[in-house]
Amino acid sequence: MSSGPVIKLNNGKEIPAIGLGTWQSKPEEVVSAVEYALKEAGYRHIDGAWAYQNEKEVGEGIRRSGVPREEIFVTTKVWPSHYDNVAKALDTSLANFGLEYIDLYLLHWPIALNPKGNHPIFPTRPDGSRDVLLDWPLKDTWKQMEDLLKTGKVKAIGVSNASELKLNEILPYATVVPAVNQLELHLYNHQPELVAFCQERGIALQAYSPLGSTNSPLLKDETATKIAEKYGLQVSDVLIGYLVAKGIVVLPKSVTPSRILSNIKGTLAAVEKLTKEDIAELDAVEANGKHVRVVTPPWGVTLGFKDWI
Numbered sequence: 001m002s003s004g005p006v007i008k009l010n011n012g013k014e015i016p017a018i019g020l021g022t023w024q025s026k027p028e029e030v031v032s033a034v035e036y037a038l039k040e041a042g043y044r045h046i047d048g049a050w051a052y053q054n055e056k057e058v059g060e061g062i063r064r065s066g067v068p069r070e071e072i073f074v075t076t077k078v079w080p081s082h083y084d085n086v087a088k089a090l091d092t093s094l095a096n097f098g099l100e101y102i103d104l105y106l107l108h109w110p111i112a113l114n115p116k117g118n119h120p121i122f123p124t125r126p127d128g129s130r131d132v133l134l135d136w137p138l139k140d141t142w143k144q145m146e147d148l149l150k151t152g153k154v155k156a157i158g159v160s161n162a163s164e165l166k167l168n169e170i171l172p173y174a175t176v177v178p179a180v181n182q183l184e185l186h187l188y189n190h191q192p193e194l195v196a197f198c199q200e201r202g203i204a205l206q207a208y209s210p211l212g213s214t215n216s217p218l219l220k221d222e223t224a225t226k227i228a229e230k231y232g233l234q235v236s237d238v239l240i241g242y243l244v245a246k247g248i249v250v251l252p253k254s255v256t257p258s259r260i261l262s263n264i265k266g267t268l269a270a271v272e273k274l275t276k277e278d279i280a281e282l283d284a285v286e287a288n289g290k291h292v293r294v295v296t297p298p299w300g301v302t303l304g305f306k307d308w309i
Helices: 027-039 055-065 086-097 138-149 192-200 222-231 235-245 257-273 276-290
Strands: 006-008 014-016 045-047 073-078 104-107 157-160 180-184 204-208
Touching (some): 138 157, 192 204
Parallel strands (some): 073 104, 157 180, 180 204
Protein backbone atom coordinates (compact mmCIF):
# COMPACT_ATOMS: atom_id res chain seq x y z
CA MET A 1 0.00 0.00 0.00
CA SER A 2 1.22 3.50 -0.83
CA SER A 3 1.99 5.78 2.08
CA GLY A 4 0.23 8.52 0.12
CA PRO A 5 1.25 12.02 -0.94
CA VAL A 6 4.32 13.80 0.34
CA ILE A 7 4.94 17.46 1.01
CA LYS A 8 8.27 19.10 0.30
CA LEU A 9 9.71 21.07 3.21
CA ASN A 10 11.63 24.32 2.83
CA ASN A 11 14.93 22.44 3.19
CA GLY A 12 14.10 20.14 0.26
CA LYS A 13 13.26 17.11 2.43
CA GLU A 14 9.95 15.33 1.86
CA ILE A 15 7.46 14.48 4.61
CA PRO A 16 4.65 11.94 4.15
CA ALA A 17 1.34 13.80 4.40
CA ILE A 18 -0.26 11.12 6.59
CA GLY A 19 1.44 10.19 9.84
CA LEU A 20 0.60 8.12 12.89
CA GLY A 21 0.19 10.26 15.99
CA THR A 22 1.26 8.72 19.31
CA TRP A 23 -0.03 11.27 21.84
CA GLN A 24 -1.99 9.56 24.66
CA SER A 25 -1.02 6.14 23.27
CA LYS A 26 -0.18 3.89 26.21
CA PRO A 27 3.34 2.43 26.12
CA GLU A 28 2.07 -1.16 26.18
CA GLU A 29 -0.19 -0.45 23.18
CA VAL A 30 1.95 1.81 21.04
CA VAL A 31 4.60 -0.83 20.25
CA SER A 32 2.17 -2.96 18.27
CA ALA A 33 0.41 0.11 16.86
CA VAL A 34 3.62 1.48 15.35
CA GLU A 35 4.67 -1.97 14.12
CA TYR A 36 1.30 -2.50 12.43
CA ALA A 37 1.19 1.00 10.95
CA LEU A 38 4.57 0.57 9.30
CA LYS A 39 4.54 -3.12 8.43
CA GLU A 40 0.91 -3.68 7.45
CA ALA A 41 -0.80 -0.36 6.80
CA GLY A 42 1.88 1.39 4.76
CA TYR A 43 2.62 4.37 7.00
CA ARG A 44 6.03 5.94 6.67
CA HIS A 45 5.64 8.79 9.13
CA ILE A 46 5.54 8.50 12.93
CA ASP A 47 4.93 11.54 15.15
CA GLY A 48 6.15 11.42 18.74
CA ALA A 49 7.38 13.59 21.60
CA TRP A 50 9.47 13.20 24.73
CA ALA A 51 6.52 14.38 26.84
CA TYR A 52 4.33 11.54 25.57
CA GLN A 53 6.55 9.26 27.66
CA ASN A 54 6.47 6.46 25.09
CA GLU A 55 9.51 7.11 22.87
CA LYS A 56 11.16 3.83 23.87
CA GLU A 57 8.08 1.86 22.88
CA VAL A 58 7.70 3.78 19.61
CA GLY A 59 11.31 2.91 18.82
CA GLU A 60 10.63 -0.75 19.58
CA GLY A 61 7.66 -0.68 17.22
CA ILE A 62 9.88 0.77 14.50
CA ARG A 63 12.43 -2.01 14.99
CA ARG A 64 9.81 -4.76 15.01
CA SER A 65 8.30 -3.49 11.77
CA GLY A 66 11.40 -4.42 9.81
CA VAL A 67 10.98 -1.33 7.62
CA PRO A 68 14.37 0.22 6.81
CA ARG A 69 15.09 3.31 8.89
CA GLU A 70 15.72 5.47 5.83
CA GLU A 71 12.16 4.84 4.66
CA ILE A 72 10.60 6.19 7.86
CA PHE A 73 10.07 9.85 8.75
CA VAL A 74 10.31 10.22 12.53
CA THR A 75 9.29 13.37 14.39
CA THR A 76 9.78 14.13 18.06
CA LYS A 77 9.64 17.25 20.21
CA VAL A 78 11.73 18.93 22.90
CA TRP A 79 9.71 19.81 25.99
CA PRO A 80 9.75 23.43 27.33
CA SER A 81 11.52 22.40 30.56
CA HIS A 82 14.50 21.37 28.40
CA TYR A 83 14.88 24.61 26.44
CA ASP A 84 18.07 25.44 28.32
CA ASN A 85 19.81 22.48 26.66
CA VAL A 86 18.10 21.08 23.58
CA ALA A 87 21.20 19.09 22.55
CA LYS A 88 20.97 17.06 25.76
CA ALA A 89 17.22 16.64 25.28
CA LEU A 90 17.78 15.37 21.74
CA ASP A 91 20.35 12.83 22.91
CA THR A 92 17.83 11.56 25.47
CA SER A 93 15.19 11.11 22.78
CA LEU A 94 17.63 9.42 20.41
CA ALA A 95 18.58 6.98 23.17
CA ASN A 96 14.91 6.35 23.92
CA PHE A 97 14.09 5.61 20.28
CA GLY A 98 17.31 3.72 19.66
CA LEU A 99 17.91 5.87 16.58
CA GLU A 100 20.92 7.77 15.25
CA TYR A 101 18.93 10.72 13.90
CA ILE A 102 15.51 12.36 13.95
CA ASP A 103 13.92 13.56 10.72
CA LEU A 104 12.07 16.47 12.34
CA TYR A 105 12.66 18.01 15.77
CA LEU A 106 10.12 20.50 17.09
CA LEU A 107 9.78 22.94 19.96
CA HIS A 108 6.71 21.45 21.65
CA TRP A 109 5.28 24.74 22.95
CA PRO A 110 6.47 28.34 22.40
CA ILE A 111 7.04 28.94 26.12
CA ALA A 112 9.80 27.86 28.50
CA LEU A 113 9.25 26.01 31.77
CA ASN A 114 11.57 26.05 34.78
CA PRO A 115 14.18 23.32 34.10
CA LYS A 116 14.84 23.11 37.86
CA GLY A 117 11.17 23.01 38.81
CA ASN A 118 9.27 20.58 41.01
CA HIS A 119 8.07 18.34 38.17
CA PRO A 120 9.84 17.23 34.96
CA ILE A 121 6.85 17.93 32.70
CA PHE A 122 4.53 20.33 34.53
CA PRO A 123 6.47 22.26 37.18
CA THR A 124 4.32 24.56 39.29
CA ARG A 125 4.74 27.64 41.47
CA PRO A 126 3.62 27.70 45.12
CA ASP A 127 0.21 29.04 44.05
CA GLY A 128 -0.34 26.04 41.76
CA SER A 129 0.16 27.91 38.46
CA ARG A 130 2.56 26.59 35.83
CA ASP A 131 6.20 27.57 36.44
CA VAL A 132 6.71 29.40 33.14
CA LEU A 133 9.90 31.42 32.68
CA LEU A 134 8.35 34.71 31.58
CA ASP A 135 11.61 36.34 30.46
CA TRP A 136 13.05 33.36 28.52
CA PRO A 137 14.03 34.47 24.97
CA LEU A 138 12.60 31.93 22.54
CA LYS A 139 15.14 33.03 19.93
CA ASP A 140 17.95 31.64 22.11
CA THR A 141 16.37 28.19 22.11
CA TRP A 142 15.86 28.42 18.36
CA LYS A 143 19.58 29.16 17.94
CA GLN A 144 20.28 25.90 19.78
CA MET A 145 17.92 24.11 17.41
CA GLU A 146 19.78 25.54 14.41
CA ASP A 147 23.05 24.29 15.88
CA LEU A 148 21.63 20.76 16.00
CA LEU A 149 21.39 20.71 12.21
CA LYS A 150 25.18 20.87 12.05
CA THR A 151 25.47 17.62 14.02
CA GLY A 152 23.50 15.50 11.57
CA LYS A 153 21.36 14.21 14.43
CA VAL A 154 18.33 16.06 13.05
CA LYS A 155 17.39 16.63 9.43
CA ALA A 156 14.86 19.43 9.93
CA ILE A 157 13.68 21.66 12.76
CA GLY A 158 10.38 23.35 13.46
CA VAL A 159 7.86 24.52 16.00
CA SER A 160 4.53 23.41 17.40
CA ASN A 161 1.60 25.41 18.77
CA ALA A 162 3.23 28.63 17.56
CA SER A 163 1.04 31.64 16.76
CA GLU A 164 2.13 34.53 14.56
CA LEU A 165 3.07 36.37 17.76
CA LYS A 166 5.39 33.58 18.86
CA LEU A 167 6.81 32.98 15.39
CA ASN A 168 7.80 36.63 15.32
CA GLU A 169 9.91 36.04 18.42
CA ILE A 170 11.99 33.67 16.27
CA LEU A 171 11.85 34.67 12.61
CA PRO A 172 13.67 38.04 12.78
CA TYR A 173 16.67 36.28 14.34
CA ALA A 174 16.55 32.95 12.54
CA THR A 175 19.12 31.80 10.03
CA VAL A 176 16.93 28.73 9.43
CA VAL A 177 13.20 29.25 8.95
CA PRO A 178 11.16 26.59 10.76
CA ALA A 179 10.32 23.76 8.38
CA VAL A 180 7.03 22.99 10.12
CA ASN A 181 4.46 24.41 12.51
CA GLN A 182 2.40 21.64 14.12
CA LEU A 183 -0.98 22.99 15.20
CA GLU A 184 -4.44 21.99 16.28
CA LEU A 185 -6.11 22.12 12.88
CA HIS A 186 -9.46 20.56 12.04
CA LEU A 187 -12.95 21.26 10.74
CA TYR A 188 -13.82 23.46 13.73
CA ASN A 189 -10.45 25.19 14.08
CA HIS A 190 -9.02 26.32 10.72
CA GLN A 191 -6.80 29.21 11.87
CA PRO A 192 -6.75 30.51 8.26
CA GLU A 193 -4.75 33.66 9.00
CA LEU A 194 -2.02 31.74 10.80
CA VAL A 195 -2.00 29.07 8.09
CA ALA A 196 -1.55 31.77 5.43
CA PHE A 197 1.20 33.45 7.49
CA CYS A 198 3.11 30.17 7.65
CA GLN A 199 2.58 29.22 4.02
CA GLU A 200 3.79 32.62 2.84
CA ARG A 201 7.05 31.95 4.67
CA GLY A 202 7.49 28.38 3.46
CA ILE A 203 6.53 26.83 6.81
CA ALA A 204 4.59 23.60 6.29
CA LEU A 205 1.55 22.90 8.44
CA GLN A 206 0.90 19.75 10.42
CA ALA A 207 -2.52 19.04 11.95
CA TYR A 208 -2.90 17.25 15.23
CA SER A 209 -6.31 16.23 16.59
CA PRO A 210 -7.84 16.20 13.07
CA LEU A 211 -10.93 14.44 14.46
CA GLY A 212 -11.28 16.78 17.44
CA SER A 213 -9.16 14.83 19.93
CA THR A 214 -10.61 12.50 22.61
CA ASN A 215 -13.78 10.65 21.53
CA SER A 216 -13.53 12.20 18.03
CA PRO A 217 -16.44 14.67 18.40
CA LEU A 218 -16.17 15.88 14.80
CA LEU A 219 -17.43 12.52 13.55
CA LYS A 220 -20.94 13.77 14.32
CA ASP A 221 -20.70 16.85 12.11
CA GLU A 222 -23.63 17.04 9.68
CA THR A 223 -21.73 18.55 6.75
CA ALA A 224 -18.88 16.04 6.93
CA THR A 225 -21.43 13.22 7.33
CA LYS A 226 -23.36 14.34 4.25
CA ILE A 227 -20.23 14.48 2.10
CA ALA A 228 -19.06 11.09 3.41
CA GLU A 229 -22.40 9.52 2.50
CA LYS A 230 -22.23 11.05 -0.97
CA TYR A 231 -18.99 9.22 -1.72
CA GLY A 232 -19.50 6.09 0.36
CA LEU A 233 -16.74 7.12 2.74
CA GLN A 234 -16.44 7.17 6.52
CA VAL A 235 -16.76 10.59 8.15
CA SER A 236 -13.19 10.25 9.43
CA ASP A 237 -12.00 9.81 5.84
CA VAL A 238 -13.53 13.16 4.90
CA LEU A 239 -12.22 14.98 7.99
CA ILE A 240 -8.66 13.80 7.48
CA GLY A 241 -8.65 13.78 3.68
CA TYR A 242 -10.00 17.32 3.63
CA LEU A 243 -6.86 18.56 5.38
CA VAL A 244 -4.50 16.58 3.16
CA ALA A 245 -6.28 17.96 0.09
CA LYS A 246 -5.42 21.44 1.40
CA GLY A 247 -1.71 20.57 1.58
CA ILE A 248 -1.63 19.99 5.33
CA VAL A 249 0.14 17.05 6.98
CA VAL A 250 -2.27 15.12 9.22
CA LEU A 251 -1.46 13.08 12.32
CA PRO A 252 -4.45 10.92 13.27
CA LYS A 253 -3.76 8.77 16.32
CA SER A 254 -5.00 5.29 17.12
CA VAL A 255 -3.74 2.03 18.58
CA THR A 256 -6.50 -0.05 16.94
CA PRO A 257 -5.31 -1.88 13.78
CA SER A 258 -8.57 -1.47 11.87
CA ARG A 259 -8.64 2.26 12.61
CA ILE A 260 -4.96 2.71 11.80
CA LEU A 261 -5.56 1.09 8.41
CA SER A 262 -8.78 3.01 7.78
CA ASN A 263 -7.15 6.32 8.61
CA ILE A 264 -4.66 5.97 5.77
CA LYS A 265 -6.68 3.95 3.26
CA GLY A 266 -9.84 6.04 3.65
CA THR A 267 -7.93 9.28 3.63
CA LEU A 268 -6.31 8.47 0.31
CA ALA A 269 -9.75 7.66 -1.12
CA ALA A 270 -11.15 10.94 0.18
CA VAL A 271 -8.31 12.97 -1.29
CA GLU A 272 -9.13 11.53 -4.71
CA LYS A 273 -12.88 12.18 -4.44
CA LEU A 274 -13.24 15.52 -2.68
CA THR A 275 -13.93 18.41 -5.06
CA LYS A 276 -13.16 22.09 -4.67
CA GLU A 277 -16.84 22.60 -3.90
CA ASP A 278 -16.69 19.99 -1.13
CA ILE A 279 -13.66 21.67 0.39
CA ALA A 280 -15.32 25.08 0.23
CA GLU A 281 -18.40 23.66 1.96
CA LEU A 282 -16.26 22.15 4.70
CA ASP A 283 -14.34 25.41 5.06
CA ALA A 284 -17.62 27.19 5.75
CA VAL A 285 -18.58 24.95 8.70
CA GLU A 286 -16.52 26.77 11.33
CA ALA A 287 -17.74 30.17 10.16
CA ASN A 288 -21.30 29.04 10.87
CA GLY A 289 -20.70 29.07 14.62
CA LYS A 290 -18.87 25.80 15.19
CA HIS A 291 -15.46 27.07 16.25
CA VAL A 292 -13.93 24.83 18.92
CA ARG A 293 -10.35 24.51 20.23
CA VAL A 294 -9.84 21.31 22.18
CA VAL A 295 -6.22 21.57 23.41
CA THR A 296 -5.74 24.46 25.86
CA PRO A 297 -3.18 23.76 28.60
CA PRO A 298 -3.29 26.40 31.36
CA TRP A 299 0.06 28.03 30.72
CA GLY A 300 -1.11 31.35 32.13
CA VAL A 301 0.75 33.42 29.52
CA THR A 302 -0.28 35.03 26.24
CA LEU A 303 0.28 32.67 23.33
CA GLY A 304 -1.14 34.98 20.68
CA PHE A 305 -4.07 32.96 19.38
CA LYS A 306 -7.20 35.06 18.90
CA ASP A 307 -9.42 32.59 20.73
CA TRP A 308 -7.02 31.74 23.54
CA ILE A 309 -4.56 33.64 25.72
